[in-house]
Amino acid sequence: MALAVACAPAGLYVRAKRWRYLFPPRSEPPSLVPGIMIGYMGNNVLPLRAGEIVRVYVVARRWGHFWTVLATLVVERVLDSLALVLILASLVFIIPVPHALEWAAAVLLAIDIVGVAALTAVAVAPAKMRGLIEHTMRRWPGLQQRVIGGFETFVRGLEGIRTPSHLPPMLAWTVLVWLLPAMSAWACLRATNLDLPWIAGWTVLVFVGLGISIPSAPGYVGVFHYAATLATGIFGVPAAAAVGFALLYHASQFVPITLVGWLYLIREEMTLSEATHAHPVESESPGAS
Numbered sequence: 001m002a003l004a005v006a007c008a009p010a011g012l013y014v015r016a017k018r019w020r021y022l023f024p025p026r027s028e029p030p031s032l033v034p035g036i037m038i039g040y041m042g043n044n045v046l047p048l049r050a051g052e053i054v055r056v057y058v059v060a061r062r063w064g065h066f067w068t069v070l071a072t073l074v075v076e077r078v079l080d081s082l083a084l085v086l087i088l089a090s091l092v093f094i095i096p097v098p099h100a101l102e103w104a105a106a107v108l109l110a111i112d113i114v115g116v117a118a119l120t121a122v123a124v125a126p127a128k129m130r131g132l133i134e135h136t137m138r139r140w141p142g143l144q145q146r147v148i149g150g151f152e153t154f155v156r157g158l159e160g161i162r163t164p165s166h167l168p169p170m171l172a173w174t175v176l177v178w179l180l181p182a183m184s185a186w187a188c189l190r191a192t193n194l195d196l197p198w199i200a201g202w203t204v205l206v207f208v209g210l211g212i213s214i215p216s217a218p219g220y221v222g223v224f225h226y227a228a229t230l231a232t233g234i235f236g237v238p239a240a241a242a243v244g245f246a247l248l249y250h251a252s253q254f255v256p257i258t259l260v261g262w263l264y265l266i267r268e269e270m271t272l273s274e275a276t277h278a279h280p281v282e283s284e285s286p287g288a289s
Contacts, residue, residue, distance in 0.1 A: 001191040004252040007184035009260045012036045014180060018173035021166040022072040024159035029069070034264040035059040041261020042272055044254055048215040052077075054275040058268060067150045071157025078115045083178060084209045085109045091206060094199060095234055104210050123158045181205050188249040189232070196235050204249070207231035224250050 016036040023029055039055025046054070056073055060066040088105045091097060122129050133151055137144040160166055185208075186201025194200075204227075211227030212220040228246035229239070237245070265272070 001188065001248075001252065004184045004187040004191060004249070005256050007180045007187070008253045008256045009037070011177065011180035011184070012040055012257065012260075014173060014176045018170060018177055019072065019076065021170040021173070022075050022157075022160040024068070024156055025163050025166070029059050029063045029065075031059050031062055031268070034268055037257075037261045037264040038268065038275075039261075041258050041265065042275070044219040044258045044261070046272065046276070047218050050276055054272060057275040058270070061270070065153060065157075067153035068157035071154045072160060074115070075119065075158065075161050078112055078119065079174070080177075080209075081108055081112045081115075081213065083174065084206055084213070085112065087178070087202060088206050088210070091199070091203060095203060097234075098230065101207065101210060101230075108210065108213060119158060122155060123162060126152075126155045178205070184252065185249060188252055189245065192241070192245045192248055194232065194237055194241065194245060196232070196237075200232070200235055203234065204228055204231040219250075219254055221250075 013033060013036075016033040019032050019036065020029075035055040035058035038058050039051040042051025042054040043049050044051070052073060056066065056069045060069045063069070085105050085108055088097065088101070092102070130148060130151060133147055134144060137147060161170075182201045182205045184201075185204040186196075186198055189196050189200055189204070207227040207230055208224055211223040214223070216223050225243070225246040228249055229242040232242040232245055233239070
């Protein structure tokens with residue numbers, strides 16, 4: 001159980017390390033680890049995954065470039081969704097996956113394809129996209145300039161994923177991003193005396209990942225437990241034991257992440273209300289590049 005608990009904040013630390021390589025080359029955004037920790041804590045206590053905006057704000061309040069930070073977050077979400085679909089596609093050949101989950105994965109894949117296409121269009125042909133914005137908003141010149149400014153900053157946020165030297169470390173960190181939570185799930189299975197194979201940890205991870213991909217209640221209460229129960233049920237775990245595991249597994253993730261995020265929130269001298277009601281920060285702080 002100690003291993004399951006330790007893997008939760010460790011997994012977020014690894015995510016912060018990978019996040020660095022989604023930023024443009026030679027940029028040194030501060031507060032990536034605090035941003036991740038506080039953001040995921042926000043997901044645990046705020047509805048509709050509002051913690052995602054919180055972590056963008058935590059970084060942007062010191063570094064500036066709100067739209068650049070937001071662009072890296074969009075890329076990260078697309079990459080994580082693709083990874084989930086890829087892992088599920090591998091599991092299909094090993095375990096019987098419910099049809100409902102296959103449909104959910106298909107929908108997620110379709111969204112990912114649209115997202116990748118949109119990001120590719122912005123990255124490859126920014127001038128054409130800018131022209132489209134100018135043409136669409138020509139009747140509102142003031143708003144047009146603001147949108148174009150945000151768009152150009154957003155485009156700079158895509159430079160990290162296009163930098164060849166960023167790809168090897170990004171891939172290495174991505175492996176750890178998924179390995180640690182899978183290890184956490186497997187350790188929690190062993191802690192509840194469910195002697196299941198290693199693949200069960202990956203199954204729980206994917207089912208829960210797909211379940212919480214849709215914005216829901218704070219802490220993903222309900223969808224998290226249902227997904228974890230469904231995953232263990234595939235391996236013949238009785239309903240009562242599956243629910244017990246789901247409750248314990250959720251607690252092993254919820255408690256340490258919320259506690260660590262709260263400590264970082266205190267250290268950053270800010271409040272969640274400040275982050276959720278703040279306007280985009282575009283001023284360039286000292287040391288930003």
